Amino acid sequence: MADLRVDFAGIESPNPFWLASGPPTNTYDQVARAFDVGWGGAVWKTIGEPVMNVFSRYGSVDVGVTRMMGFNNIELISDRPVEDNLKEIAAVKRNYPNHALVVSLMVDSKREAWHDIVRRTEDTGADGLELNFGCPHGMSERGMGSAVGQVPDYTCQITEWAKEVATTPVIVKLTPNVTDITYIARAAVKGGADALSLINTINSIVGVDLDTFAPLPSVDGKSSHGGYCGPAVKPIALHLVSAVARDPAVKVPISGIGGISTWRDAAEFVALGAGTVQVCTAVMHYGFRIVEDLIDGLQNWMDEKGHRTLDDVCGRAVPNVVSWRTSISTITWWPTSIRRSAFSVSCAGSPAKMERIKLFDGSIGTRSVPGLQSWRSSKRPAWAAISAPPCVPCRDASRWSKCPTTTPR
């Protein structure tokens, strides 16, 4: 049977399935029950200041017959005082020493505030810290959450402050509400992050009540943009995880988050480079018990495919994510010159490796001179298609007009 144990940036966990920071990880009772039914770890709901409650706070996106394809919230961080949370965190860690317990943190962007919360949190015996630089609403307007995570310099700076005193691994949670997430990822790593987790929720408004013109979820007729999550965001999360996993400047473990409901979703995140996965919406929808099939399904799949540990799977799909230019399998080249007994095609640009040429009539052309750009065939091709990866994009615009790949058919 496949071994699901993981060592994530030094945090040991019986399996890769963690509860994401959110409503299901707000109390001792919730986390204890989750561990009882099989969750490997949990990221405690963000503790910090201020303590506020919002109601109503959830919006659902139902598509056709599918309920809750997407989900959003306008709630804030833990609605309970930091001290109460820390006591319960310590109790969980005492009673569940073999599970991974990470605490999500968010305080004012001041060095002393971060030093203070890191020290107090580590006193509980928690296994690690997750810096919430991603919360897209409410907190960001106070200069916290995604207000930090959207600016590389801030991300780097606050990560450094946390690392100055932290003795446990520091995970930086990234917001997807940026133009290019790799810049933020690099900044976090530069600041000393031991790992990254992504994605946090996406800015969203789930709907509008057309009778009252109140945006949804409505709080006395008003609403705010909230964090979008659930199965609908999985493709976005998969892309961003893969983007970070492919970035050569990011060499830290990744915890994948975003729309994970089934073991298949989880396996996909792992294949794109995630070392652990975090789940929230599916647990809110179906209950903690879904972890049973997450574990069982993943193990059965790994057994069937002969994967013994998650290391056998982690990142296996990453090399197959390529830029569009190089992923297209054939490029059409037009014959540019006709010689007496051979037809040749040539590229005026700077092709890298050209391995073989498949002609329109199905015959394989021969490479004339290794490294050079022309191909010859004894048969007259209508056009020739070259197997990938045929060329690198020319940066020299003057060549484009000559390149057959840009010639419209």
Added chain:
Amino acid sequence: MSTPNLAPALSAEQLEQNFADIAPPLTPDAAILEAAKCLYCYDAPCTIACPTHIDVPAFIKKIATGNLRGSARVILDANPMGHSCARACPVEVMCEGACVLNDRDEQPIKIALLQRHATDHALEHALRLFEPGPPNGRHVAIVGAGPAGLSCAQDLARWGYAVTVFDAKEWPGGLNTYGIAEYKLRPGTALAEVQMVMDLGVKIRSGVTVGQHVPFEDLEREYDAVFVGVGLGATRRLGIPGEDLSGVHEALEFIEHLKTHPYAETRVGRHVAVIGAGNTAIDAVTQAKRLGAERATIVYRRGRDDMPAFDYEYELAKSDGCEFRFHTAPKRIVGTEHVTGIECVRTEPGDPGPDGRRHPVEVPDSTHVIECDMVIKALGQVAREDVARTAGLRLEKDRMISTKPGVFVGGDCANGGAEIVNAAAEGKRAAAAIRKYLTETGH
């Protein structure tokens, strides 16, 4: 099955078609669509309704995620007869009848077909879903390789007990192999399910009748515990003249003959009358019709509302073109050597009996003869007094009870006759009781 007025034999193709799966399996796509409809109730009424308490939402969710192996494991862990139950359970009055979607005026989730989908996967790929426990040196004998005995055997083997099952028949499986309507469950399928239990190292000694080939005392002496799951005995007698005429058959014998021979070897009369209106009577009348009988008629002394057969079985018989003669009590089977008819009287409902059903009262001067060429009796089965006597067990209201330490009973012989799933649940409970007994007594 000789009868002078045989119905013409049907072609092999026609017979194969008549006995094909009554509920064809779901395609993989249909299974996923159906599974996605399940609300995944927390306190699922389907699970509560099932005597073996299969975690129905869990196995359905696993179908939706493509984890068919895990799904089959959830089912067969709770109910080793999960595949035959998927085909033969009266789900309308069990899990599917309990589905919350019924309350929303919607169709319930097709639990039986989904259960079949998952267990088909296990049988087709001969998956080894369970492993025998490390041997604990203790031996248990099981009498009867039907659903109760096999379910008991599976759990005991998984806990490390050495299990030997004694069965009087040629093939194991009990009524799953010999008694379920052919269009619901075929013997080969039932035996494939038995094989999964045997894969755990359970030994089955077929053709051995306890009390005849092996004295019961020997089992008690040589094994640490004994489970008796022998089921019920012969069909109850009508107690009317002419019962022993040629052409009068017992329903279970008729069904067994059909299931253990090429279809063409079971010939039926042109007009077949089935006495009784339980689920076995329906199985008999529909299969007689499907074998080519021109008319197949249920003769029942009470009315439709008091009929023990489930509504959907009644509908099935009607759609097969079977006839129902309600309020008709047989008084005599007519014929000189071979049956030619049943002499009956009309009845009308009288006062309610202790079971709430109204007693049939004969209508004077209503004697008439229903002409037929074959009579099938389906009146329920009698208790196995022979087994009770040889094993030293008590029969109370035809239900077998053990007062002997180390001897346990379950299944039809203990509950008076119920569904496969009831027998499976009792077999499992007996296994748990045997483990408790052997642990506590330090055996």
